[in-house]
Amino acid sequence: MIEYRSIRVALLGAGSVGSQVARLLLEQGDELANRIGARIELVGIAVRDVDAPRDAALPRELLTTDAESLILGADIVIELMGGLEPARTLILKAISSGADVVSGNKALLATHGPELFAAAEQVGAQLSYEAAVGGAIPIIRPLRDSLAGDRIDRILGIVNGTTNFILDRMDTTGASLEDALATATELGYAEADPTADIGGYDAAQKAAILASLAFHTSVPVDQVHREGITGVTAAQVESAKRAGYVVKLLAICERLADPETGEEGVSARVYPAMVHRSHPLAAVHGANNAVFVEAAAAGPLMFYGAGAGGVQTASAVLGDLVAIARRHVLGGPGTAESTHAELAVLDIGRITTRYAITIEAADQPGVLATIAHVFADHGVSVGELEQTINDENGRATLVIGTHEARESALAETVRALADSPVVTSVVSVIRVEGAE
Amino acid sequence: MIEYRSIRVALLGAGSVGSQVARLLLEQGDELANRIGARIELVGIAVRDVDAPRDAALPRELLTTDAESLILGADIVIELMGGLEPARTLILKAISSGADVVSGNKALLATHGPELFAAAEQVGAQLSYEAAVGGAIPIIRPLRDSLAGDRIDRILGIVNGTTNFILDRMDTTGASLEDALATATELGYAEADPTADIGGYDAAQKAAILASLAFHTSVPVDQVHREGITGVTAAQVESAKRAGYVVKLLAICERLADPETGEEGVSARVYPAMVHRSHPLAAVHGANNAVFVEAAAAGPLMFYGAGAGGVQTASAVLGDLVAIARRHVLGGPGTAESTHAELAVLDIGRITTRYAITIEAADQPGVLATIAHVFADHGVSVGELEQTINDENGRATLVIGTHEARESALAETVRALADSPVVTSVVSVIRVEGAE
Known part of the structure; x- marks a missing residue:
């Protein structure tokens, strides 16, 4: 067996995604070492309560409540705590102490993305966040790298599984929003307080992240026009169905000319909309997610898969981790977030x-x-x-x-x-x- | 305006993809320079005949028949000539002279991939080939990087647009294979000699590339079981339709246990098969391509888009080019092709x-x-x-x-x-x- 050097990884958060990331890292150590050319050493897992129940059994000795000490000396920090603080402060500390960072924290990236990317760029650190949008679906890397030579004109995303489950159920069974939400809650697709999902807040965060990346422009979440699905009625869904459409909650990122100045701008917005049944997005059922991208040269593309789930989202986190770890082995910094275009963000009226x-x-x-x-x-x-x-x-x-x-x-x-x-x-x- | 350094790019081949790559490079120079942090300088385009008609108007002074001289001194060589020779020799020369390489040559990669990857790894050169499978669809990078921390169990790909157009037409109109092929030829979806497409040769090359990448194992094209669509009858398509299925030509890459030894092996194969209409691949119509991936953690994923076309495929080439060029700016080598698993390739009987x-x-x-x-x-x-x-x-x-x-x-x-x-x-x- 080859003796590999170690790369020290600190994990912040052991919720549904974090606990699966830890489990996979511990179970697949040899395989990952072969792929990376170095061994991933999980040095610790910062949690709020070491005795809380977890989705996966984790070695007790790895758990700590002292996140600050844990990140010191880590080569890579994986942040899966969620929320703005202390996640923001810890990521900034990790970056300034020389670590690269993998985060799945959509709220944080949609709010403080520019600050975090600037901090990373200043020291040449990597900040990867594939897990923040579309769960398991590879979408951040394709937008950033695969389409780097193309011009993205428009993104239509079904990026919230809870609302897609609800709207799909309304469409297939004729249920009311209330009943479909009750089913979603019962089956574990909706949280006890579903506001973040049905109010479109979660989708708006993802729209901000996608628009910023696609258009090389900072689009903070407060500039994303947001309407949730609370106003969608069974009658609307039924009427759309009769006309050959299905109602979906869409995150839309668009490059367009400001109708007043003629200058190029961008728009990011979230609202329920009628999608024709012949459109690939209409076939996205249940809690699945899909991101439909229109690029100038590539034409229409779609990326489809599980938009949530602990182990599914862990796949995206590990993909980022392996990519960064390979750079540690091969040397050289990665790609900094690009915001050179800095187009105007147009309000919904335009x-x-x-x-x-x-x-x-x-x-x-x-x-x-x-x-x-x-x-x-x-x-x-x-x-x-x-x-x-x-x-x-x-x-x-x-x-x-x-x-x-x-x-x-x-x-x-x-x-x-x-x-x-x-x-x-x-x-x-x-x-x-x-x-x- | 910022003064950027130049990265010298040599283009080999100016067919439908090559001419669009050249056009986009010349038209989007400023935008690409901003994204890369360096200017792409197209130093020349090697062609067989400088006077041949082209899909895009190219500056005459860039055209040359002397590919060998052109690649000397290039930082990045883009090979879009197709065929095994002289493409193989020229790529090896480019690598040994210190250049990184972008290729869309599926036949070459499926046949001589291991030799080319080894040559690149030896000198730390990059060899990227997103355009070789799925045209515009980002699939190589997601498999290699985004799913690098996951275990890919199975790939079902519709990777040949011509045969998908023909089978889709047989399904929707009840046409015979002969008539559907005639329509495909008329509309430009099939070439004068359609053998490579309808015989499954093109799909087999792509299956070899996908299997090698997904399973970290060299799977040469001659180990891919191949059946084309020439035996598919209107009666079969009709009968499948009645049973709720659609016939698709699938490239299948699978990780499985050898039934005789119990050891893990892989299979790569191409044949027409019945796909249930509820499967996402059943909704892939016309000349579109889609790659359905089943990964252990991520679950099912699908990547969909235009599988061919000059400008569409050029998008994939430019994505590779920008990714490599960014590395030139930021320093550090990229990711080498990984074949550490080297699983046995099982024959079709197993x-x-x-x-x-x-x-x-x-x-x-x-x-x-x-x-x-x-x-x-x-x-x-x-x-x-x-x-x-x-x-x-x-x-x-x-x-x-x-x-x-x-x-x-x-x-x-x-x-x-x-x-x-x-x-x-x-x-x-x-x-x-x-x-x-």
Whole structure:
């Protein structure tokens, strides 16, 4: 057997991902050593409570509550604690003490990414974070390296498994959001407090990370427009289904021209949208994730797999770890995060999209003309239109699909419709993204 | 504007991919320089005939027929000539003269990969080949780096766009192989001589490359079992469709235990197989490619996109180029090809699969029992069975789906069926891979 040198690895956090990372490191030591050309020595695991129950049995002697001491002397620090602090401070300490860092902390990267990348670049340290987006799916490295010679124009991502499970269930069973959420909770796909998922917060963090990387521009999470799925109704899902669409919560990162200045900018946003069933994203079922990328030369690409899960996400962490460890063996620094483009981040009003609007109106002469005027007044062009009359109350229901228009014009159109005396109510508004 | 140092790049070949690489390098010089931190200087393009027509207009002064002189003094050589020679000799020369190499030459890598990787490793040169498999789809880098900490168990790849176009067309229109091939030729999806595609040779080369990489084992193309699609009939496609399957040409790379020794081995093989419509690969239409990967920790992953096309494949070449160029800027060597596992490559007889067998037999008492005996005698267990009687000739058609069994036992069963006096003919035999 070959005698390999050791690379000292400190693990911060032993939750569902962390405990699996530790288990795999301990079980696959020989195999990883062969691949790396050095032995990974797990020197310790920092936890809040050494006696807490774990998903995987971990050697008691590796556990410590003293994260600060643990990172001193580590060659590589793996941060899987989650949350902003103390994760941020510990990563900065690890970097300044000469360690490379692997993190799966999406909240931290989406909030303090630029600070952390700058700190790493200053000392030539690596900061890898494949596990932060898309769980097991290799997406960070393909965007950063494989597409490094291409121009990424657009990313449409299903990056939150909980909401995809809920929306998929609403689509396949006709369940209400409430019932689908209850099922998700029961099956362990949703947490006791599902706000981060169904409110779109988790997806917004991932959109910030993807947009920053794809467009070489810092896009902090507070510049990501965010709408969750709490407003999605069974009727919307059913109506979308009839029209050949499925409702998905999308994280959208887009390169576009600012409609006012004409200058190139970027947009990052999260909202539920209708996706045509012929689009590859429509076939992403259950709690799976997928990231659909449109690049100028490569054309459309899709990366699909498990978006969460302890052992699945551990695969991404270990991939980063092995890549960094190989550099320790072969020498030389890695790739620094690139933000040279620093494009303007455009607010939601400046992007272009399509709306599907359902309104209820009085069924009397001239109503359609009045409604058509509202659209025309705002420069919004109408595509499909379907009118049905409700026998019970004699009111008309109109489902109106717009052509592409500026988000601000679409939003004003909806406001004007709500204010129109002929409109009884705006029943539903949803965007259309993955078109036929 | 920042003054960057130059990295000298020599391009060998200006066919559909090469000419697009040259065009993109010339058009996107500033953007690439920002990403790399150095300027890519295209020092020349080696071609057979400087006056031949090109897909993209290239500066005449860059063209040369003297490839040997061109590579001297280049920092990076991009080889897109195709074929074994002179590509092999030129790449070895480039490596020995200190250059890194990007190649999209699947035939060369599948045949002489070990020699080329060894030469590169000896001098610490990089040899990248993302464009060799899956066109624009990032698959080499994800397998090599992102999944470096995982164990890849199985790859099912649709890696040839021509045959996928043909089989998809047979599935959607009911066309014969001949007619679907004619359409593919007409639309430019098939070459004048389609042998490399429909014979499975192209897919076999890609299977060799994927298996070598995924299993850290040299798998030369002559150890890849290869069956093309020339035997696929409209009746098979139709019958598969009725059963909820679609026929796809699959490149399969699998880690498995040798049934005789119990030792771990690998298999690489290419054949048409029935894939259940619920499998993500079933939704890969037209000339698209997709690689479905099953990893121990990550679970199932899929990488999807354009498997061919000049500009699409150029994206993969430029990704490799930028990654290598960044290393030139930041210093340090890259990752060498790893073959430490060197598992045995098992022949087709040792793998496990399922067959769908259609036979025509006499409709008389005892026939079913005789046929059932043939299966039992070879230790093959029967799953589904469907018998229909042909009114015209009074013969019975049996469609038999087996359970999983060793390929050698299945093949012997088919031979025994053909020899059985009660069997009029073995109408069709096809494997089942992407199960429900």
